[in-house]
Amino acid sequence: MTAADPRPAGPRDVDPRPALIEVAGLSASYGRVAALKPVDLHVAEGEFVTVLGPNGAGKTTLLRAICRLVDGAGRISFRGQDISTLRTHHLARLGIVMVQEGRGLFGEMTVRENLLLGAYGLGNAADEVERRFGQVYALFPNLRQRADQIAASMSGGEQQMLAVGRALMAGPKLLMLDEPSLGLAPRIAAGILDALGALNREGLGILLVEQKAPLALKLAQRVYVLASGSVRAELPAHEIGSHHDLARFYFH
Amino acid sequence: MPSLVELVQSLVNGVGIGLVYGLIAIGFCVIYNASGIVNFAQGVFVMLGGMFTHAMLIKLGWPLAVSALVSIVAVAGIGVLVQLAIVRPMWNRKAPLFAIILATLAVQLLIEQIVILTMGDQPRTYPDFTPGGPLKIGDIAISYQLFWILGCGALMVLLLTLFFNRTRAGRALRACSQNREAAALLGVPVDAMLMLSFALSAALGAAAGILITPTQYTAYGVGAPFGTNGFIAAIIGGFGSAPAALLGGVLLGVVQSGAIVVVGAGYKNVVALTILLVVLLFFPQGIFGGRGKKA
Numbered sequence: 345m346t347a348a349d350p351r352p353a354g355p356r357d358v359d360p361r362p363a364l365i366e367v368a369g370l371s372a373s374y375g376r377v378a379a380l381k382p383v384d385l386h387v388a389e390g391e392f393v394t395v396l397g398p399n400g401a402g403k404t405t406l407l408r409a410i411c412r413l414v415d416g417a418g419r420i421s422f423r424g425q426d427i428s429t430l431r432t433h434h435l436a437r438l439g440i441v442m443v444q445e446g447r448g449l450f451g452e453m454t455v456r457e458n459l460l461l462g463a464y465g466l467g468n469a470a471d472e473v474e475r476r477f478g479q480v481y482a483l484f485p486n487l488r489q490r491a492d493q494i495a496a497s498m499s500g501g502e503q504q505m506l507a508v509g510r511a512l513m514a515g516p517k518l519l520m521l522d523e524p525s526l527g528l529a530p531r532i533a534a535g536i537l538d539a540l541g542a543l544n545r546e547g548l549g550i551l552l553v554e555q556k557a558p559l560a561l562k563l564a565q566r567v568y569v570l571a572s573g574s575v576r577a578e579l580p581a582h583e584i585g586s587h588h589d590l591a592r593f594y595f596h
Numbered sequence: 597m598p599s600l601v602e603l604v605q606s607l608v609n610g611v612g613i614g615l616v617y618g619l620i621a622i623g624f625c626v627i628y629n630a631s632g633i634v635n636f637a638q639g640v641f642v643m644l645g646g647m648f649t650h651a652m653l654i655k656l657g658w659p660l661a662v663s664a665l666v667s668i669v670a671v672a673g674i675g676v677l678v679q680l681a682i683v684r685p686m687w688n689r690k691a692p693l694f695a696i697i698l699a700t701l702a703v704q705l706l707i708e709q710i711v712i713l714t715m716g717d718q719p720r721t722y723p724d725f726t727p728g729g730p731l732k733i734g735d736i737a738i739s740y741q742l743f744w745i746l747g748c749g750a751l752m753v754l755l756l757t758l759f760f761n762r763t764r765a766g767r768a769l770r771a772c773s774q775n776r777e778a779a780a781l782l783g784v785p786v787d788a789m790l791m792l793s794f795a796l797s798a799a800l801g802a803a804a805g806i807l808i809t810p811t812q813y814t815a816y817g818v819g820a821p822f823g824t825n826g827f828i829a830a831i832i833g834g835f836g837s838a839p840a841a842l843l844g845g846v847l848l849g850v851v852q853s854g855a856i857v858v859v860g861a862g863y864k865n866v867v868a869l870t871i872l873l874v875v876l877l878f879f880p881q882g883i884f885g886g887r888g889k890k891a
């Protein structure tokens with residue numbers, strides 16, 4: 345099989361793990377512009393999946409449609425439960441959390457307040473909240489030192505750590521991230537992606553959207569290539585040898 | 597030229613009415629920050645607070661504390677109703693903000709008409725909370741009600757500040773004001789928060805109306821001027837924190853009542869609106885801190 349083959353029935357069948365999230369025929373449009381043609385996609389329990397695609401491919405639209413931030417048509421199920429009619433704020437409690445493009449921090453609040461809001465769904469269970477603070481600070485020690493700093497005043501890398509840390513406070517089963525390395529120095533971006541790798545090894549399902557590939561590919565087990573709103577290919581990460589290869593999918 | 601006594605007296609009066617403007621202003625800010633909506637029905641909450649309290653206190657003979665509390669709860673309920681029946685459906689249908697804002701203006705006129713039909717159009721008032729007074733300092737008279745306004749105003753701002761900074765719901769409300777999508781993604785029910793903001797600001801408006809009525813009167817039409825002045829105070833305060841809105845109100849109240857003794861009562865609104873334009877022209881972010889600061 346060549347790498348250019350879309351393989352809808354490929355790796356899926358050999359993965360013995362049950363599906364964590366399954367997206368079937370998801371489409372979305374802005375007015376007349378179809379930003380997402382019907383897309384099928386899934387992430388298995390504990391899997392690390394990367395979606396690659398050029399500017400305007402529909403990557404952000406895909407994640408936003410899954411989170412009900414844009415209206416989409418299609419079926420989305422999470423651990424077998426149909427979630428396509430839920431509202432955005434119901435998803436966090438199920439364990440679906442997204443780190444938005446541009447991070448979506450509460451810029452005028454402190455690091456600690458941002459993290460506390462991540463744990464909103466826990467109610468007032470103080471012990472559990474403290475336990476999660478411990479986990480997040482262990483992963484990103486910088487955040488502990490900056491707990492009382494206003495989020496907007498931190499560096500880009502620290503802000504992205506906070507965005508990921510805040511999502512972790514919600515106790516996700518599936519973490520979706522929209523271009524977390526955007527605008528960061530390569531070393532900083534690598535640090536954040538390494539943290540994602542570590543979380544994945546502990547069993548967290550990850551759906552990562554990136555435009556530039558190398559780091560994201562090293563961690564991913566499976567890759568979707570998205571262009572012009574459609575899935576152009578689905579293949580194991582190791583089959584994409586170099587960034588150069590991707591151009592074929594983008595422009596064919 | 598007015599005498600010094602007249603000026604000081606007008607300063608005292610201005611602080612009283614200004615604190616009330618400030619409370620109304622905070623009500624504007626709470627809804628605006630949570631949703632971007634300027635709720636033009638804010639003034640009717642002030643009017644209803646006074647009207648309901650009058651009805652319970654004078655007509656039914658209930659104790660003042662009970663009348664005031666029941667009024668505040670009832671007006672908060674009306675705030676929730678406005679949100680549920682008008683604002684939420686429009687919001688969910690993605691109506692443009694200006695349409696929602698116009699709808700709140702219609703709500704104001706509608707409620708005024710309902711009040712005329714059910715409670716009449718006669719102005720009414722009730723006595724100061726503490727009988728006696730005024731307190732005389734030299735030639736300056738300070739009505740006891742002013743101390744009630746000061747005390748209750750300070751208490752409410754303190755409670756609000758604690759609510760916004762120390763409680764889960766308060767933090768969630770601030771989160772909605774900074775980034776609604778991010779809040780929803782973390783599980784914050786944005787609709788419910790918007791409802792809470794209407795309840796809170798209706799309660800604040802009602803409290804303002806209850807406190808000010810003894811110093812003047814209440815009637816179906818007082819909502820519009822109170823609303824306008826509260827709105828101006830909110831703009832002076834920069835639509836930001838509660839203390840800034842309160843300061844904006846005091847500044848407006850003092851300048852207005854100063855204008856009454858210096859250039860005459862007829863110029864009161866001319867002065868208020870001139871201040872509004874000056875602030876909008878030269879301090880578009882408000883005088884006391886920018887918009888969207890910590891509430």
Ligand SMILES: Nc1ncnc2c1ncn2[C@@H]1O[C@H](COP(=O)(O)OP(=O)(O)OP(=O)(O)O)[C@@H](O)[C@H]1O
Pocket residue numbers: 374377379397398399400401402403404405406445555
């Ligand atoms: N709010 C919107 N209104 C109209 N068109 C939009 C809107 N958002 C996105 N689009 C269009 O939909 C298409 C997909 O956009 P999307 O943001 O999903 O792409 P993306 O893959 O995330 O791109 P990038 O890598 O630049 O973030 C683009 O053609 C874009 O112009």
Ligand SMILES: [Mg+2]
Pocket residue numbers: 403404405445522523
């Ligand atoms: Mg994008």
